[in-house]
Amino acid sequence: MTPWEDLVSTALVGTDRRPLPGAPAGADPAVELLERAAVHTVRVRAGQRLRAGTPLEAAPPEEQPVVSRAAADRLARILGGERPRLLAEWLQTAAGRGYRLAPHLLPELLDHAARDRSIRPHVGILAGHRGRWLAGLNPAWGFLLEEVTAARPRPEVWELGTSGDRRAYLAALRAADPGAARELLAAAWEKETPEDRAAFLELLGEGLSLDDEPFLEAALDDRRIEVRHRASELLTRLPDSRLGRRMAERAARRFAVARGRLNVDPPLECDAAMERDGIRPKPPRGMGEQGWWLRQLVSRTPLAVWRDLLGHSPRELVRMKVVDWGREVMAGWVRATVIQEDPEWARELFASDPLADLLAVLPRGEQETLATDFVRGHGLDGQLIMVLGGVAAPWGQELSRAVFHKILEVSGTQPWNLGELTKLAGERVDPALHGLAERLSPEPPIQEVAALLRFRDDMLKELS
Structure with missing residues (x-):
């Protein structure tokens, strides 16, 4: 057994069961074991022979301007754990303006991107030639070699x-x-x-x-x-396409209105033609096949078909009693609305069930109006957070005021429940409104939002 194998065996069974030979009297056996292992490691490393190698080519010269010292320092603070949820905003802003990173930040940011795929497109632009040079040396950073390299790529x-x-x-x-x-x-x-x-x-x-x-x-x-x-x-998304017409024909055989109720006859099978048109045959765990096929059929049918087919407006259909299959039909209509980006259906469905995905279909101003009304009339819960998450940033003054007042309202009754709302407000409100938050109230949650908004405002100015 080699000396190293002997040390490993002793460590595995314990020094009390296998004493170290030659250990000094009174010495802690565990400490002595670790010291011997450290000495052995240094001896092995020092005893290795040098190998001839090929000198590395230098990284190509950079073409993009480097971010300012202040912006680089702020990114280092974010990477170090200060306001970590702002990393994506910093990267997106810097990449959109055609900057590259200061070289000393590349290794840490590439390690982040190795774990988080969502930031890789921005890192591809910011890394510059030196980043791709590093990626060629470290397999863990190899993903960078497939990412976009410039904000405005050339035809070649x-x-x-x-x-x-x-x-x-x-x-x-x-x-x-x-x-x-x-x-x-x-x-x-x-x-x-x-x-x-x-x-x-x-x-x-x-x-x-x-x-x-x-x-x-x-x-x-x-x-x-x-x-x-x-x-x-x-x-x-093309109602007049051949697929749209095929889906309309399928829907016509499955739906009918009688006595003010919507009757549904779900598909009995998912044939090859349906599968070709995008209907997946295997349902998710916990869902029946017919309900799964029905939901997909509804989601693929042009929304304009329903008025002619059933003789009722979207408002009437959304509020109509659906016999047996209401959940599947509503989920299909929601998905169809998101895919086809139909504002009329989005308004009616949101009024029935406020889902964040529906807000994205509406014009920006209408998103904020609906969300503002929802904040004013709804308590702080997961649904409120989800609805606010569906509103495009940066939030304007009206929605921001409503959220600030909600924070103040809840801070007096459920201060322990404010964490996600204050973070979301600080990340989504227009950072130029930091003064509005600072003046509104001295309450700690509001001042916490104001501090985050000021941090973002300074951050964006450094990248301008």
Whole structure:
């Protein structure tokens, strides 16, 4: 047995059962064991022979401007644990303005990005050439080599760039010329990986029109379910598409209004044609097959169909008694509203069941008005937090005032219940309103929000 193996064996069984030979009298056996292990480790490392290697090439020179010293110092504080929930906002703002990180911050931020996929697109821009040079040396940071490298990628990246660069270029082209973007993607479609095909399809949501329908209809036959599902969702947003007409025909056989009630006859099977159109046959755990198929059928049916099919407005349908399958039908309508971005249905469904996803369908001003009324008339609970989470940031003055007053109201009765609301307010309220919070009340929860808003205001100014 080697000396190291002897030490390991002793450590495993314990020094009281296997005394260390030659241990000094009166010495703590455990301490002596650790000291011997430390000495052995140093001896082994010092005794290794040097190996010849190839000198590393220097990182390429940078092209992007580095963030200011103040901005870099603030990021270091965030990475160190001060206001950690603001990391994504700092990164998104800095990347959107075309900055790169100070080099000394790269290792710690790359470690963060290795654990948190959501920040990787921003880190790809901020890391610069040195970040990608480091990623080539450390496999744990290898993800960076596939991320977007510039806020405004050039056309040549479509052939030579990373996956992230290609997505960014296609998105920019789609915003400027939807037809050209679709033709570019169609020309390369067969050569793309399934993962890239699914990611590229998602970008076609910008500028979507019936001109895209033939390409998307063909994508329903793709061998990967992720690609088929994304194509189906996009076609669902086109009520006059062939998929929309097929779904309308299925719905017509399943729904009828009689005596003021909505009668539903759910599908008995999920056939190959339904599966091709995006209906998944296997339900989630705890849900029956027929209810699962019904929910998906409703979510894929054009919302404009229901008025003609059933002879009632969205308001009347949302309030109508549904025989046996009400939960599935309502969930399908909610999903359809989110996919098809229909404001009329969003208003009626939100009035019936305030869900955060429905707010995103409405214009920004209307989002804030509905959320303000909800805050004023609803107690502090999980649903209030979820509704506020669905309102686009930054919040304007009216909603901010309502939230501040809710914090004051609850601070007198349930101060222990304020944690998430104060954090959400500090992260979503327009940071320029920090003075409004500071002047409103000296109560600690309000001043805590004011301090977070001032922190964000200073942070954004440093990145301007």
